Amino acid sequence: MIKVGIVAYGITPFTKDDQKIESVLFKSVKNLFENNPEIDRNHIDAVLVSTNNNSKYLSPILSEMVGIQPKIAHSIESLCNSGTNSIVSAYSYIASGLVDMVLVSGAERYDSPGQILEWDNSRGEFKHPIFWGSIFTKSYKREFSISDEQLALVSVKNHKQAKQNPNALSNETFTIQDVMNSKKLTDDLKLLDCSRPCTGSASILLASQEIAKKNTEMPIWITGIGQKTTSAGFTKNTSFSSMESTKLAGSTALNMANYDIKDIDVVEVHDAFSVCEPMALESLGFSKSGGGVSMIKELYETNNFKINPRGGLIGAGHPLGATGIAQTIEITQQLQSNATNRQVNNAKIGLVHNMSAAATSSTVLILEK
Amino acid sequence: MIKVGIVAYGITPFTKDDQKIESVLFKSVKNLFENNPEIDRNHIDAVLVSTNNNSKYLSPILSEMVGIQPKIAHSIESLCNSGTNSIVSAYSYIASGLVDMVLVSGAERYDSPGQILEWDNSRGEFKHPIFWGSIFTKSYKREFSISDEQLALVSVKNHKQAKQNPNALSNETFTIQDVMNSKKLTDDLKLLDCSRPCTGSASILLASQEIAKKNTEMPIWITGIGQKTTSAGFTKNTSFSSMESTKLAGSTALNMANYDIKDIDVVEVHDAFSVCEPMALESLGFSKSGGGVSMIKELYETNNFKINPRGGLIGAGHPLGATGIAQTIEITQQLQSNATNRQVNNAKIGLVHNMSAAATSSTVLILEK
Numbered sequence: 001m002i003k004v005g006i007v008a009y010g011i012t013p014f015t016k017d018d019q020k021i022e023s024v025l026f027k028s029v030k031n032l033f034e035n036n037p038e039i040d041r042n043h044i045d046a047v048l049v050s051t052n053n054n055s056k057y058l059s060p061i062l063s064e065m066v067g068i069q070p071k072i073a074h075s076i077e078s079l080c081n082s083g084t085n086s087i088v089s090a091y092s093y094i095a096s097g098l099v100d101m102v103l104v105s106g107a108e109r110y111d112s113p114g115q116i117l118e119w120d121n122s123r124g125e126f127k128h129p130i131f132w133g134s135i136f137t138k139s140y141k142r143e144f145s146i147s148d149e150q151l152a153l154v155s156v157k158n159h160k161q162a163k164q165n166p167n168a169l170s171n172e173t174f175t176i177q178d179v180m181n182s183k184k185l186t187d188d189l190k191l192l193d194c195s196r197p198c199t200g201s202a203s204i205l206l207a208s209q210e211i212a213k214k215n216t217e218m219p220i221w222i223t224g225i226g227q228k229t230t231s232a233g234f235t236k237n238t239s240f241s242s243m244e245s246t247k248l249a250g251s252t253a254l255n256m257a258n259y260d261i262k263d264i265d266v267v268e269v270h271d272a273f274s275v276c277e278p279m280a281l282e283s284l285g286f287s288k289s290g291g292g293v294s295m296i297k298e299l300y301e302t303n304n305f306k307i308n309p310r311g312g313l314i315g316a317g318h319p320l321g322a323t324g325i326a327q328t329i330e331i332t333q334q335l336q337s338n339a340t341n342r343q344v345n346n347a348k349i350g351l352v353h354n355m356s357a358a359a360t361s362s363t364v365l366i367l368e369k
Numbered sequence: 370m371i372k373v374g375i376v377a378y379g380i381t382p383f384t385k386d387d388q389k390i391e392s393v394l395f396k397s398v399k400n401l402f403e404n405n406p407e408i409d410r411n412h413i414d415a416v417l418v419s420t421n422n423n424s425k426y427l428s429p430i431l432s433e434m435v436g437i438q439p440k441i442a443h444s445i446e447s448l449c450n451s452g453t454n455s456i457v458s459a460y461s462y463i464a465s466g467l468v469d470m471v472l473v474s475g476a477e478r479y480d481s482p483g484q485i486l487e488w489d490n491s492r493g494e495f496k497h498p499i500f501w502g503s504i505f506t507k508s509y510k511r512e513f514s515i516s517d518e519q520l521a522l523v524s525v526k527n528h529k530q531a532k533q534n535p536n537a538l539s540n541e542t543f544t545i546q547d548v549m550n551s552k553k554l555t556d557d558l559k560l561l562d563c564s565r566p567c568t569g570s571a572s573i574l575l576a577s578q579e580i581a582k583k584n585t586e587m588p589i590w591i592t593g594i595g596q597k598t599t600s601a602g603f604t605k606n607t608s609f610s611s612m613e614s615t616k617l618a619g620s621t622a623l624n625m626a627n628y629d630i631k632d633i634d635v636v637e638v639h640d641a642f643s644v645c646e647p648m649a650l651e652s653l654g655f656s657k658s659g660g661g662v663s664m665i666k667e668l669y670e671t672n673n674f675k676i677n678p679r680g681g682l683i684g685a686g687h688p689l690g691a692t693g694i695a696q697t698i699e700i701t702q703q704l705q706s707n708a709t710n711r712q713v714n715n716a717k718i719g720l721v722h723n724m725s726a727a728a729t730s731s732t733v734l735i736l737e738k
Contacts, residue, residue, distance in 0.1 A: 001466055047598075054423045056483050057448045060601035060730055071621070073598040073730060074447035074454040079426045085443040088467070089458055096464035097370055098457070098594065114425050225467065229416075229442040232429035252440075361429055361442060 004091045005212035005219035007205045008036040009329040014169040014200035014317035016110050021053045025062050025107040028201035039215055045099030046072035050086035050106035051321035052114025062105060071099060079114050079356035083324025084363035088225055090206045100211045107201035108319035115197050123233060130185050132234040132358035133273035137188040139240035140275050144290030152179035154274040155192045155314050157300045162311025164341040169198045169317030193274040195313035202325035220332045224257030224366025226250060234358030243359035246283040250364045257366035261285040265347040266334045268327035270355045271312040280353050309334060309342040324354035331367045373463045374581035374588035376574045377405040378698040383538040383569035383686035385479050390422045394431050394476040397570035408584055414468030415441035419455035419475035420690035421483025431474060440468060448483050448725035452693025453732035457594055459575045469580045476570035477688035484566050492602060499554055501603040501727035502642035506557040508609035509644050513659030521548035523643040524561045524683050526669040531680025533710040538567045538686025562643040564682035571694035589701045593626030593735025595619055603727030612728035615652040619733045626735035630654040634716040635703045637696035639724045640681040649722050678711040693723035700736045
């Protein structure tokens with residue numbers, strides 16, 4: 001199979017700004033080309049746009065704005081893991097030999113229609129993600145005797161780490177007591193336990209091995225891919241205290257890359273809510289069931305940025321269609337030893353975990369130098 | 370490269386019915402499995418949904434309704450050629466080796482938000498497709514001294530052919546005078562010159578060579594693929610009387626399949642408006658510039674269904690996200706000698722032409738037995 005590498009990336013600050021989706025999309029691509037002036041955009045064969053925005057034909061619109069006439073141009077949507085779905089699609093376009101270089105660009109506005117699943121009748125009245133977030137939290141706390149305070153540390157840690165991420169939505173740090181005292185949304189969720197929708201964009205350029213090596217001195221290779229969709233509605237989940245789709249996607253990705261979870265040096269996990277971080281770590285195999293919170297506490301106390309160095313979704317913000325791409329950029333920067341104050345020591349192999357809708361679908365990517 | 374074949378298909382009648390998008394999507398998949406009870410749906414690795422509908426997460430929703438837990442599940446949108454973009458994406462997932470079997474399902478409602486490009490500021494006031502349809506018609510008539518009556522024959526032919534398609538929106542035949550007397554929409558377009566949006570769905574199942582041969586006695590192979598996006602706004606077209614993106618996509622697809630246009634036995638072209646049929650035929654190389662109308666007249670007079678046997682978009686209706694898939698199903702049926710009263714004699718190699726937004730992007734597929 002043709003090897004696929006990340007050649008370049010661009011990103012915008014994550015904000016609450018009211019900007020047109022085309023402008024948001026364009027800004028991360030502009031950032032990409034400004035940071036990599038040597039790349040000839042005429043060699044871009046495909047442009048994939050990752051978004052939940054309702055505007056159509058955004059890939060040709062972006063292409064025209066950027067001055068590209070690609071072969072392949074379309075949008076991809078799968079709620080919160082649209083970004084990694086787009087990266088896997090780009091991978092397959094290159095690995096199949098159809099194209100050599102693909103621009104993947106994700107963007108969202110703060111008022112994304114992917115936030116609240118108005119149309120999904122299988123969810124009854126419970127169309128807002130806080131309902132599944134709340135059920136997950138209650139179930140996890142009961143099953144493993146975990147306290148609200150223990151979970152609050154996820155938010156404390158991720159806001160602390162986001163402080164070192166110049167593009168993060170949050171620039172504040174909080175104590176456990178701050179999280180506990182923040183607005184109570186449900187019996188089990190406080191405001192600071194939640195990631196927040198925002199406006200932002202992230203873009204990466206992928207290429208075949210040959211083309212990647214011509215365009216960058218330090219390509220980062222995608223060596224493992226795992227994906228799984230177990231259902232659409234969260235009531236079909238077989239467990240509310242672990243993530244079945246993440247387990248399957250994680251083991252597939254590690255098998256493909258021929259690594260064990262112990263080999264992973266740096267990780268982006270999809271912390272839509274505080275509880276999601278330990279659950280995802282456990283489902284990926286980083287710790288036994290219920291052991292994720294202890295792992296997080298130890299990393300926090302030793303100032304180790306291994307998990308969600310850019311601050312996760314809780315600290316960095318969650319512009320749905322851009323999130324999976326922003327996660328992939330963070331791991332790329334870490335592996336290139338280019339993550340400034342967030343840098344994890346000696347990071348050689350990284351993992352991206354991106355999911356949708358109560359972990360009814362998950363993507364896991366393994367990246368390496 | 371792994372060879373990719375069409376294993377099965379399902380389709381619904383094209384109507385003006387007011388049905389939920391999930392129901393529309395489901396019906397063609399149900400039809401697919403009813404017609405192919407031997408196929409084990411647990412072997413489906415990926416589910417791609419082609420639509421302009423604003424509902425999110427439709428691929429997991431469809432998968433759950435159908436009882437599939439795929440690896441890959443997402444929606445794809447590129448206005449009117451979303452369908453063939455999805456087929457090419459499925460092709461690349463299989464050809465890359467990531468998966469073995471992909472369900473591609475396209476659906477649209479009669480009131481699709483892809484019909485009128487409300488958000489596209491580059492179009493000024495001219496957001497409805499009849500504006501570019503009208504400009505194309507005026508330009509083509511002027512450049513090649515073609516009359517309204519000559520173009521009206523496209524509608525006459527395609528309605529006649531749709532009469533033999535049990536799923537077509539139209540069940541009526543018309544004379545040239547009927548087309549000329551139908552409601553005048555612009556200086557150059559009458560109502561019967563236009564394809565009509567409608568409610569409908571079409572699904573195909575693609576698989577690698579090995580899996581395809583296990584699941585059907587008569588797989589149809591996708592041997593040529595060409596795609597091109599020249600711009601988003603139609604004012605950027607270099608010509609209004611030919612289709613640049615179609616020229617490029619067509620030659621790429623023929624080169625990949627190693628055929629000449631003369632080798633093609635049966636064709637689906639994207640006749641969004643009457644003028645599009647001769648323009649597409651010319652841009653694909655079936656005739657010299659301006660010669661498409663004579664070719665169409667000769668085929669009509671000899672009752673030869675070679676071009677748009679199912680009645681094209683004008684006769685069959687145009688449910689945006691389903692159209693490219695329905696075109697591909699028609700060519701599959703033709704190559705399998707399974708097109709009943711529409712059957713073209715001795716069809717061995719077929720071509721699908723699907724485009725968006727004034728031919729600013731085009732897909733061409735070559736299919737063979």
